[in-house]
Amino acid sequence: MSTFSGIWVPLVTPFNQGEIDFPALSSLCHHVMKQGVAGVVVCGTTGEAPMLSDEEQLQVLDVVLSVVPGEKVMMGLSGTHLPSVLAMQQAITQRPIAAILLPAPYYIRPSQAALEVWFTELADKSSVPIVVYNVPYRTGIHLELETLRRLAKHPRIVAIKDCGGSHDLTCSLIADGELDVMSGEDGQILSTLCMGGTGAIAASSHIFPEKFVALVKQVEAGDLAAARKNFFELMPMIRLMFSAPNPAAIKFALSLDGMMKNELRAPLLPAPVNVEEAVKDYLNSVSR
Numbered sequence: 001m002s003t004f005s006g007i008w009v010p011l012v013t014p015f016n017q018g019e020i021d022f023p024a025l026s027s028l029c030h031h032v033m034k035q036g037v038a039g040v041v042v043c044g045t046t047g048e049a050p051m052l053s054d055e056e057q058l059q060v061l062d063v064v065l066s067v068v069p070g071e072k073v074m075m076g077l078s079g080t081h082l083p084s085v086l087a088m089q090q091a092i093t094q095r096p097i098a099a100i101l102l103p104a105p106y107y108i109r110p111s112q113a114a115l116e117v118w119f120t121e122l123a124d125k126s127s128v129p130i131v132v133y134n135v136p137y138r139t140g141i142h143l144e145l146e147t148l149r150r151l152a153k154h155p156r157i158v159a160i161k162d163c164g165g166s167h168d169l170t171c172s173l174i175a176d177g178e179l180d181v182m183s184g185e186d187g188q189i190l191s192t193l194c195m196g197g198t199g200a201i202a203a204s205s206h207i208f209p210e211k212f213v214a215l216v217k218q219v220e221a222g223d224l225a226a227a228r229k230n231f232f233e234l235m236p237m238i239r240l241m242f243s244a245p246n247p248a249a250i251k252f253a254l255s256l257d258g259m260m261k262n263e264l265r266a267p268l269l270p271a272p273v274n275v276e277e278a279v280k281d282y283l284n285s286v287s288r
């Protein structure tokens with residue numbers, strides 16, 4: 001089995017009056033792991049990583065590692081100042097983690113050649129595997145197929161979180177068989193799994209994680225009828241979770257269960273009232 005497979009939950013970072021709510025984070029880790037997910041991602045987009053200091057990010061990682069075994073923990077790392085990113089990588093990899101989740105440097109829009117140099121430099125200096133996070137609508141730059149194919153030759157670049165939005169790119173990478181391809185687009189989990197993708201890093205899997213876990217098993221077992229039924233039932237929830245800037249709707253849903261406060265850090269805001277009402281109505285309408 002691939003190392004990077006199944007459902008990985010990109011954890012939200014709970015806050016309480018501006019501070020990180022570590023007890024809520026710890027309970028959230030227990031909750032999702034109990035539902036059988038393969039692992040968790042710390043300080044991804046959903047974890048509001050850009051709004052945490054480096055010190056806070058390491059504190060969040062340490063609390064997660066006190067609950068979840070290191071081989072089930074992936075840590076996000078992003079930035080544009082190479083020495084700072086390398087220093088953070090050094091600090092992160094002193095902890096026992098499964099991988100680093102690494103997006104392209106945002107805002108700068110480097111060339112493909114420059115992106116290759118950036119990822120290679122970080123992979124060369126990493127003691128743990130790298131999962132490439134291709135998320136052009138956030139970073140401003142696409143990692144093109146030929147760039148990814150060259151990066152896949154690096155012994156530590158082992159998987160991709162695929163949010164590129166190109167069916168052709170996803171297909172080609174899966175057909176190559178060089179990288180574990182994990183869907184990073186929640187609406188594309190079923191299609192990616194059916195094509196031979198290994199799993200998903202899905203923010204919406206905070207809600208009903210057991211149903212996402214079942215989806216992977218249904219596809220693995222070749223039970224496409226059950227997989228489709230399950231996925232089509234999840235789709236309204238997935239759409240709702242992204243109807244406000246992520247992770248506002250997810251935090252609201254989790255706050256309804258008393259798992260954390262409905263609090264985000266600026267420049268994010270809680271979901272607007274109409275989204276909160278829709279989430280509440282949806283969750284009341286399904287058996288929980």
Ligand SMILES: O=C(O)C1=N[C@H](C(=O)O)C[C@H](O)C1
Pocket residue numbers: 010041044045046047135138184185186201202203204246
């Ligand atoms: O934090 C993540 O990892 C994810 N982020 C995506 C995003 O909002 O860009 C969504 C995906 O479900 C997981």
